[in-house]
Amino acid sequence: MKTRYLVPMILLAAFLFAACGNGEEDRRADRRPAEAVEIDPATAATAVTTVHFEGTAPDPQRISMAADRSCQELHTEPVYDRVVIVNEDGTLANVFVYVKEGLEGKSFPVPGEGAVLDQVGCMYTPRVFGLQVGQELIMRNSDATLHNVHASPTANREFNIGQPVQGMENTRTFNQEEVMIPFKCDVHPWMSAYAGVLPHPYFGVTGEDNGTVVLDNLPPGEYVIAAWHEEYGEQTQRITLGESERQELTFTFRSDPA
Amino acid sequence: MKTSGRLDGLLFVLFFIIGLIACIWYLIRHDPGFLPLASEHGGFIDNLFVVTLIITGIVFILTHVLLVFFTFRYKGNGNGEKAFWYPDNKKLEIIWTIVPAVIIVALIVWGQVGWAKIFHTNPPDDAFVVEIVGEQFAWNIRYPGEDGEFGRTNPELITRTNPIGLDRTDPAAEDDIVVLNELRVPLDHPVLLKLRSKDVIHSVFLPNFRVKMDAVPGMTTTFSFKPTVEGEFDLLCAELCGLGHYRMRGYVVVQPMEELEVWLSEQREMN
Amino acid sequence: MASEHAVGTVEHHKETFISKYVFSYDHKMIGKQYMITALVWALIGMALSWIMRIQLAYPAEQMPWLETVLGRYAEGGILAPEYYLAMMTMHGTIMVFFVLTAGLIGTFGNFLIPLQIGARDMAFPFINMLSYWTFFLASVIMLLSFFVESGPAAAGWTVYPPLSAIAAAIPGSGAGQTLWLLSIGVFIVSSLFGSLNYIVTVLNMRTKGMTMGRMPLTVWAIFIAAILGLLAFPVLLSGAIMLLLDKNLATSFFIPAGLYIGGELLSYEGGSPILWQHIFWFFGHPEVYIVALPALGICSEVIATYARKPLFGYKAMVASLLAIAFLSFIVWGHHMFVSGMNPFLGSVFVLTTILIAVPSAVKVFNWLATLWRGKLHFTPAMLFAIGLVSLFITGGLTGIFLGNAPIDIQLHDTYFVVAHFHFVMGAAALFGIFAGIYHWFPKMYGRMMNNTMGKLHFWLTFIGIYLIFFPMHFMGTTGVPRRYYAFTEFEYTMQYGGMNEFITIAALITGAAQIIFLINFFGSMYLGKKAERNPWNATSLEWTTDDPMPGHGNWKGEIPMVYRGPHQFSTPEGKEDYVMQSDNTGFEGLEREN
Incomplete structure (x- = not known):
């Protein structure tokens, strides 16, 4: 290779490296070798x-x-x-x-059915609830107004979902144990809920x-x-x-x- | 080089005429105009707008008439025939530099007279003071209470039930009233808005009052105006603040001072 | 004044595919690379605007196909507000930086400067090649940001902190915003490489006889825009680095103490959000002219060529470009009249801002005077140039409203502003690109574009742009704010439901009309009629090159010498209706010395 292509090639390589690095970001939390109970x-x-x-x-x-x-x-x-x-x-x-x-060190099956956090009359129902790691959390907006579900976990990834339309549902899961995760609606500051995320069903x-x-x-x-x-x-x-x-x-x- | 072009010239003429008619039709039919005016200084802004509209409207039509007429009139046949040799004309150019400059300076001077009235004039001492603290995505509205003074706030004290972090140990804070999204101001009485923000930049926009000012975290901005119409109006956010920006809705109520005081005392009991 | 570099040949090495089409040093190829990349970005930017328009016209309507197209950005067939804002941010960013900046000055600066001033290449061909590939890198980084989990940047193309700096404030301010800042940083480096090259080339590489006063208006405009870029972009670069540090390393340049976001008190202290706005707009306003000036230059040259008349008031045109450029550095505050900036400062900015109307008016009047008693040839390039004049008038006049601070209290951040900058900066600059492409396509690819398709493309686009953006003035006058996900929350904004639907339909049709252009553009590359050396009977030097255009080096023989100013059409003494700059009639005694 001629030297005059060196710089562009380095740029390209740097970019490809960056691109690959980005893909790795999604790596999951280490799963402990769990004995099935x-x-x-x-x-x-x-x-x-x-x-x-x-x-x-x-x-x-x-x-x-x-x-x-x-x-x-x-x-x-x-x-x-x-x-x-x-x-x-x-x-x-x-x-x-x-x-x-x-x-x-024990592992438990994750329920197929999701936990539901509903928004009715500009209030969260339920206000306090629990779900398992990996279990789906279904967030539903039953009001004809915008709600946003703003979860502020520390161990899990934060999310902030706008639900502008009545009947909208969004689903998320948590990959880490965390008690408790606060939920807030920024549009209606009085709305607040808490979820406990556990790796087992005993709650x-x-x-x-x-x-x-x-x-x-x-x-x-x-x-x-x-x-x-x-x-x-x-x-x-x-x-x-x-x-x-x-x-x-x-x-x-x-x-x-x- | 041959180019057809009669049609293009005609299309420019047609498009201009039809566009103009459509505009006028829309203006008459739908009257999009301004929202009903409800403040004293707003009249000045509206007048300045209308005068600017008339001046720019004349310039718009004049320049477009020329543009469209020239395209229609001066089509060449593409056979290499010569156009009129006219490379410059100093006098003409000086005229059309100076005339716009004069008009524009006049508009600026007039505009600045109003600007000075709005911003460089201190609000009277008896102005009705309200603090608006923006947050994603709601407006915390604070009235100072009878002492006319706002109590200390401290962001460390912010909780769900104390949204602006009011320090209740401060005697001035005792009678402060904090409500959500309800801005009530007295009729025909100067109002001073003090704007702050808890998180990102918001902008308090009261379209009927021709009021707009950013609420910037870390500082206090102000805007003073005098409401002149009784009734209920909108409060919007005009600076992108997040996913709920489009419905960061507040309600402005203008009512006589006596009624407002009754409402304030009700709120104090609830607070 | 002419440089010695002008004569002699560029060393010719064996061309391989990579050296000819990929890492080419040839300014013509680099210009084309810029053009094609910008074209791809324009399509992406346009698709984003379609998504926004569909949401605004049909809010809350479930459209399952939207989920098919956008995936998690539209769960359940409804575009979520946070992703609407992301689409909006990316639309603005892509259009301003990658299409209008790179696509205009990158394409025509590279392609035209050496050809029009009579040089074999840019002053620094290697840096020129780097400039394109850093732009490409910036493009790829920006593209990547669409695929990160929290979505692309969503704080608007002006990325005002704290919204852009705090991930909890909006999902896009996570990894998406970081990539955005990186991409823009890299883009600025690319842009500086380019500007440096344009300036040095114009100053040093002009052929004999090509004095500054004889440069075609396009070169003047690009030269001035490049100076603006060189002075303005570094400011944004430093701002972007500071914002990146604020975002990822918890410095506090732009973030004040006591911020409470997402139920948490943040530990920043001492910054000012207003500082970012000063930095951003100190760059942002010259940026408007980095985009606009080349378009105005192209427009001037195209109008003169197809009106078969000398550009009226050449000196005044150059002077007005310089005046606009100078003023553009001292007007940034007009974006901040109600930002909390001291209102006294606002008064100063009103004066400088509105003064820009004067040189702008001079330009319009001079264009009109050029058209007066011309022999107009309605080629697609000419149509787009006339269209540009119309758009520039419309958008320029609305600037007089916005620049006058008291009116701006009401109109700031409303759809009036959206209409204004889409006319004067968006559409006008786009028309400059189209005029340039239609005009120089024969020189770029040695073939002619189809005239009829070009005209159809013009008329659909021109009418479409008025139908899309003109009604927005009405919305803005009533006080409909911009950057709203839906207009369903306020009674007075709801009255514009029908109009929003109308605008959306117009946008879809106008966008679809661009397919005509794409077919014409790519089709003509291979199937177009072979172009003559100077198909438009134009006067500038690029039309003296051999046909087909030689590769690197531009002229097979010596570079022609220049004897007269540009745009010499219908001169009384000329035999034909044009006299080329290299035509030595009347100057036979003036032989070149070397």
């Missing part, structure tokens, strides 16, 4: 977790839907930002309960009728169970489950953490 129903254990609340719940703030007339039209009653929901039996709703430690969220989460079909062993609430943070408890054992746990969140 087969759970024997005969020995499976159960942790029944109930979350209580003590103290006085803060007054819910009223959301001024007047900020967006297309949202306002969807509501006849005043809407409140219900961060702390205390049920009649004194339990606390919207607490994410999950197995935090004790399942390392649940306390409801407005029932402050209990049943983690069943667990292999016997030692676990750390955690309960997370967006206002009051996370609490953990260590338990040991014997074969076919059923244990009850209680978490208590206090409004005044004295």
